[in-house]
Amino acid sequence: MLTTIYLDTDYVLDQLRWHYTGLVQDRFDVDGLTGTLYTEPAQILRLGEDRAGMLMPWLDELVALSVDGNFATHYLRMQALWFQIAYVIAPHIKASPVRISPSQRAHIRPVLPRDRRFAPLRVEARRAAALMRENPARRWTLGNLSAEVHLSPSRLSSIFVEAYGKTPLAFLTMLRAEHLARCLRETDLTVTAAMQRVGWHSRSHATRLFRQYVGVTPGNYRRMRVQTA
Secondary structure (H helix, E strand, O other), rough: OOOOHHHOOOHHHHEEEEEEEOOOOOOOHHHHHHHHHHHOOOOOOOHHHHHHHHHHHHHHHHOOOOOOOHHHHHHHHHHHHHHHHHHHHHHHHHOOOOOOOOOOOOOOOOOOOOOOOOOOOOOOHHHHHHHHHHHHOOOOOOOHHHHHHHOHHHHHHHHHHHHHOOOOOHHHHHHHHHHHHHHHHHOOOHHHHHHHHHHOOOOHHHHHHHHHHHHHOOHHHHHHHHOOO
């Protein structure tokens, strides 16, 4: 008898994110970590008779719930069963012998940081963020943004990083990527027109930043929406 478990890649990456929460800052950083830890494309695990016997009732129940098809109702139980199975097999999975530290995993991708200090935000930082949210398509520079909140560019950058974990312009990149994704999902604008609507006028530049944030190009993201529909 053969039982096969299929795991969605995004689900696995989310689980690995929390597993290695001290090493990565967000789920987009997990891709690189998995490529470093698990260099072998496939592994054969020899668990032994006793451990294999432990898995059988869990696998049988997981199969029964899958055949039932009511995934929303059985979601928590199916996840619990998978965690029990993973707990048994995980010690036998070989990881690459490399040293990894949080500093090595640092990155500059435009996503909200996982760890932020819980403290009141400066009014100027909130105001600057609100201005960019209201009009992400505007040609914002650190100079005109700081003039809006009556601070020097260096001071605004300092308090903004303290509040949001990134510079104002990195924050703007994140907003534009999110707005572009929404346009591609909810409108029939061409990819180029959608890019221009959110403030990106160079298609190659917009494609590079969007892919860095979302993981796929704008064109592929649009095609995914069409396929889902």
